[in-house]
Amino acid sequence: MKSPVSLTRPVRTGDAPRRISILGATGSVGTSTVDVILGRPGAFEVEAVTAGTRAAELAEIAIRLKARIAVVADPSCHGALVEALAGTGIAAAAGEAALIEAAARPVDLVVAAIVGAAGLAPTMAAIEAGSDIALANKECLVCAGSLFLGRAEAAGVHVLPVDSEHNAIFQALEAENMPAVRSITITASGGPFRSWTREAMQRASVAEALNHPRWSMGPKITIDSATMMNKGLEVIEAHHLFGLDADRLEVVVHPQSVVHGWITYADGSILAQLGAADMRIPIAHCLAWPRRYATETKPFDLVSIGTLTFEKPDLERFPALALARGALSGGDRATNILNAANEVAVDAFLKGGIGFLDIAACVAETLDRLAGGSGLPDIDSVAAALAVDGEGRRVARAVLGGRRALRTG
Incomplete structure (x- = not known):
C-alpha cells in the first residue's frame, strides 16, 4: 500500500517567512488560519486571500495580514472590496478568473478552504503552480480524487490534510510501516441528533440542525455533520489520501471529540492523535510542517475530561454514511x-x-x-x-x- 500523501519530510533551512495564500479566508477554517498566522509574527508572508461574497470581512483580513491581493468570487462585490481597501496598497479583484489567477500565484503553501465543488478549479490551479496544499476542501477529493492527486504527484506537490480526522491520521502514520497498516479509524461527534429518533429528526428545524455540540463550523459543514454525510465524505477523502480500500476505513462515534483518529497496525498496536476540538491545532500542524509551532489553544487536560466513550454509527438513522460508502465503490x-x-x-x-x-x-x-x-x-x-x-x-x-x-x- 502506498499513501498518496507524501510522508517524506522536506528539508527546511533557516527561518525565512513562509509565503502563504488562503482560499476561503472568511470561513471557519480561513478565520482560524488567520488566528494562527497572527499568533506567529514574522513567520509568514501572505500573498492572496479570497472569499465568495463577504467583501468587508475579506478586506479586514487582507489588511490585518498585509496581503498583496484580495479576491472576491462574486463580481457584484468588487466595488465594495475596492472601496474597503482604498488607500491600503492591497490589490482587489473579482470573478472566477481572478480567483484562479490568485490561487496560481507562486507561494510555499496554499490553504484550500473554499467550501464545496467550487474549490476544485482554484485548488487545482495552485497545484499546477507547484504550491504545496493544506487541504480543507474535501470536495476536491470527493469530486475528482484520482485526477487531483495524480496532478499533485506529477507536480511534486505535498498535500497536507487539514480536516481534524485526516490530520490526526497524517500525524500518526509511520512512513516506513505503511504496509503494516491494518485499518484506519476516523471519529465522529455524532452531531446534534446523535440520540434523536428518526421521527424526531423528520421534524427537526434548521436551527436545531445547526446547533452542533462540539465544533463551530459553517452552515453547510454543520448540516453535513448532522446527517453524518460529513463522515461519509471523509471516508472517501481518506481512501484517496491514504490509499486504503473502504473495508479498511472505519467510522466510530465519539461524542467528546477528543480522539480524532487512530491507526491499527498489523502487530496489534494502535496509534491515535488526541487534542481539543479546535481547528487551530491541525491548521498549525500543516502551516508549520515538518516543524511544529506553539499555538494559543488552551492546555489540554485529559484528567478533567475523565471519560471517553465510543459507539458504532447507526446507519438506519444516518443513511448518508452508507450512501457515501456505496458511492465510493x-x-x-x-x-x-x-x-x-x-x-x-x-x-x-x-x-x-x-x-x-x-x-x-x-x-x-x-x-x-x-x-x-x-x-x-x-x-x-x-x-x-x-x-x-x-x-x-x-x-x-x-x-x-x-x-x-x-x-x-
Whole structure:
C-alpha cells in the first residue's frame, strides 16, 4: 500500500517567512488560519486571500495580514472590496478568473478552504503552480480524487490534510510501516441528533440542525455533520489520501471529540492523535510542517475530561454514511454525483424547502437515477469533473421538485 500523501519530510533551512495564500479566508477554517498566522509574527508572508461574497470581512483580513491581493468570487462585490481597501496598497479583484489567477500565484503553501465543488478549479490551479496544499476542501477529493492527486504527484506537490480526522491520521502514520497498516479509524461527534429518533429528526428545524455540540463550523459543514454525510465524505477523502480500500476505513462515534483518529497496525498496536476540538491545532500542524509551532489553544487536560466513550454509527438513522460508502465503490463519478446532490439538498434544507430526512433521500434518488454514469464523461480534467457535478445538481433539483409536487399534490 502506498499513501498518496507524501510522508517524506522536506528539508527546511533557516527561518525565512513562509509565503502563504488562503482560499476561503472568511470561513471557519480561513478565520482560524488567520488566528494562527497572527499568533506567529514574522513567520509568514501572505500573498492572496479570497472569499465568495463577504467583501468587508475579506478586506479586514487582507489588511490585518498585509496581503498583496484580495479576491472576491462574486463580481457584484468588487466595488465594495475596492472601496474597503482604498488607500491600503492591497490589490482587489473579482470573478472566477481572478480567483484562479490568485490561487496560481507562486507561494510555499496554499490553504484550500473554499467550501464545496467550487474549490476544485482554484485548488487545482495552485497545484499546477507547484504550491504545496493544506487541504480543507474535501470536495476536491470527493469530486475528482484520482485526477487531483495524480496532478499533485506529477507536480511534486505535498498535500497536507487539514480536516481534524485526516490530520490526526497524517500525524500518526509511520512512513516506513505503511504496509503494516491494518485499518484506519476516523471519529465522529455524532452531531446534534446523535440520540434523536428518526421521527424526531423528520421534524427537526434548521436551527436545531445547526446547533452542533462540539465544533463551530459553517452552515453547510454543520448540516453535513448532522446527517453524518460529513463522515461519509471523509471516508472517501481518506481512501484517496491514504490509499486504503473502504473495508479498511472505519467510522466510530465519539461524542467528546477528543480522539480524532487512530491507526491499527498489523502487530496489534494502535496509534491515535488526541487534542481539543479546535481547528487551530491541525491548521498549525500543516502551516508549520515538518516543524511544529506553539499555538494559543488552551492546555489540554485529559484528567478533567475523565471519560471517553465510543459507539458504532447507526446507519438506519444516518443513511448518508452508507450512501457515501456505496458511492465510493462506484468510483469518482459516483462520489462526484453524491457530493453534487448533497450540496443541492443541504442548500434546500437551509432555505426551508425540504425536511431534514429529505437530504439523504434526495441524494439516494439522484444516485439511483444516474447509476452507471451513462452519458457522463470520465473525470480526466477539471472541466469533466464540473460537467458531472452539473448533471448531478440538475438531477437533484429535479428530484426535489418531484418531492415538493408530491407533498403539495
